[in-house]
Amino acid sequence: MVLYRKYRPQKLQDLIGQDHVKKTILAQLESGKTSHAYLFTGPKGTGKTTTARILAKAVNCTANRLTTNAKSKKASLSRSTLDVQQTFSEPCNQCSSCLAILKDANIDVMEIDAASTRGIDDIRNLRESIKLVPVTGRFKVYIVDEAHMLTNEAFNAFLKTLEEPPQHAIFILATTAPEKMPATIVSRCQVFNFFPATHAQITEVLEKIAKAEGRDLDNEFLTKIAAKSEGSYRDAVVLLEKILAQENLDEKTITELLTGVDFEVLTRFAQNLAEKNAKGSIVMLNDLVVQGVPAQVVNSEFTTFLRNLLFVKVGVHNSLDLQADNINALSKLAEKFTQGEILELIRLFEQAAAQKNSPVAQLPTELAIAQFCLPKDKE
Ligand SMILES: Nc1ncnc2c1ncn2[C@@H]1O[C@H](COP(=O)(O)OP(=O)(O)OP(=O)(O)O)[C@@H](O)[C@H]1O
Ligand SMILES: [Mg+2]
Numbered sequence: 001m002v003l004y005r006k007y008r009p010q011k012l013q014d015l016i017g018q019d020h021v022k023k024t025i026l027a028q029l030e031s032g033k034t035s036h037a038y039l040f041t042g043p044k045g046t047g048k049t050t051t052a053r054i055l056a057k058a059v060n061c062t063a064n065r066l067t068t069n070a071k072s073k074k075a076s077l078s079r080s081t082l083d084v085q086q087t088f089s090e091p092c093n094q095c096s097s098c099l100a101i102l103k104d105a106n107i108d109v110m111e112i113d114a115a116s117t118r119g120i121d122d123i124r125n126l127r128e129s130i131k132l133v134p135v136t137g138r139f140k141v142y143i144v145d146e147a148h149m150l151t152n153e154a155f156n157a158f159l160k161t162l163e164e165p166p167q168h169a170i171f172i173l174a175t176t177a178p179e180k181m182p183a184t185i186v187s188r189c190q191v192f193n194f195f196p197a198t199h200a201q202i203t204e205v206l207e208k209i210a211k212a213e214g215r216d217l218d219n220e221f222l223t224k225i226a227a228k229s230e231g232s233y234r235d236a237v238v239l240l241e242k243i244l245a246q247e248n249l250d251e252k253t254i255t256e257l258l259t260g261v262d263f264e265v266l267t268r269f270a271q272n273l274a275e276k277n278a279k280g281s282i283v284m285l286n287d288l289v290v291q292g293v294p295a296q297v298v299n300s301e302f303t304t305f306l307r308n309l310l311f312v313k314v315g316v317h318n319s320l321d322l323q324a325d326n327i328n329a330l331s332k333l334a335e336k337f338t339q340g341e342i343l344e345l346i347r348l349f350e351q352a353a354a355q356k357n358s359p360v361a362q363l364p365t366e367l368a369i370a371q372f373c374l375p376k377d378k379e
């Protein structure tokens with residue numbers, strides 16, 4: 001099993017970070033006041049689907065079904081026993097309901113991936129099946145991943161269901177792009193924002209996994225993985241898996257796996273730019289893309305490289321974690337640029353990195369190169 005599935009947190013308390021989400025949802029479970037519709041927003045790999053599944057397990061867990069907390073038991077003495085409120089807690093992960101959800105085989109918990117189906121048939125089915133009471137559990141839980149990808153038609157169909165959800169229904173929508181969701185849907189959901197993982201949080205997750213796998217990795221590498229992962233726990237765990245799969249865990253192999261583009265290649269790329277050689281730079285970019293390095297990766301590697309270059313140029317590189325021979329190479333290279341030029345390059349490449357939806361993935365980077373190298377039009 002791939003590591004990120006193997007080590008997917010199975011209880012709220014196992015989630016690293018996202019404290020506000022954990023606290024609020026646990027309080028809702030313990031008071032029996034769960035919502036009928038949730039919207040989980042936040043960047044990739046931060047725990048949205050994971051939390052949705054934990055919640056689905058918790059409300060259907062048979063261990064939970066039998067417990068009522070002391071407070072509501074007391075209250076029930078003075079009221080009718082019918083008032084006893086169902087309360088929940090963390091899922092037990094051992095009862096038949098929890099196990100079925102773990103295996104993706106619980107008929108009362110449905111997961112819809114809006115990105116692949118765009119949803120209309122699924123939503124139609126959902127509107128029909130939602131009317132029926134749950135088969136085995138207490139709640140029917142619908143998890144809609146990448147919810148912003150639903151078509152308008154699907155959203156409209158869904159809205160009708162959200163307006164009058166049956167008592168036994170819980171919807172959990174998850175999205176990385178909440179701004180693309182219709183306001184009518186968002187306003188009917190309880191919204192939870194998931195935060196990008198900090199380096200320290202990622203390191204914590206990686207340490208646990210490496211230990212569980214019986215492997216010992218230098219803290220230095222874990223920190224490097226964290227820096228590469230852009231706030232995504234999943235990306236970090238995937239990178240860790242790549243590294244653990246290596247037979248030789250020497251420093252060079254790990255650095256190569258983590259860098260993507262060689263320092264030496266980045267240096268040559270920068271030299272071409274220093275010479276305002278647009279053609280040479282674009283050809284290099286193309287070669288890298290052909291070798292399978294995505295333009296976005298070239299872009300982010302090069303931006304980090306430029307930042308290092310700037311730090312060396314202004315003499316504050318002590319704070320950077322750079323190898324000594326790289327610092328020497330950077331100092332030589334820095335002589336070929338003015339400070340202003342380096343700043344301009346950083347701005348241009350950052351702008352290019354922000355354009356993630358270009359029909360030609362490398363075009364924004366090519367434009368950045370052209371803009372820097374070609375003489376500016378004077379009007
Ligand atoms: N808060 C967390 N603590 C520990 N591990 C986490 C956390 N969030 C995510 N992970 C790891 O990342 C993997 C992916 O998480 P998950 O599928 O929940 O992300 P997501 O937010 O739904 O991402 P996407 O937007 O890409 O669907 C999990 O299986 C787990 O290994
Ligand atoms: Mg997800």
Ligand SMILES: [Zn+2]
Nearest residue numbers: 061092095098
């Ligand atoms: Zn259970």
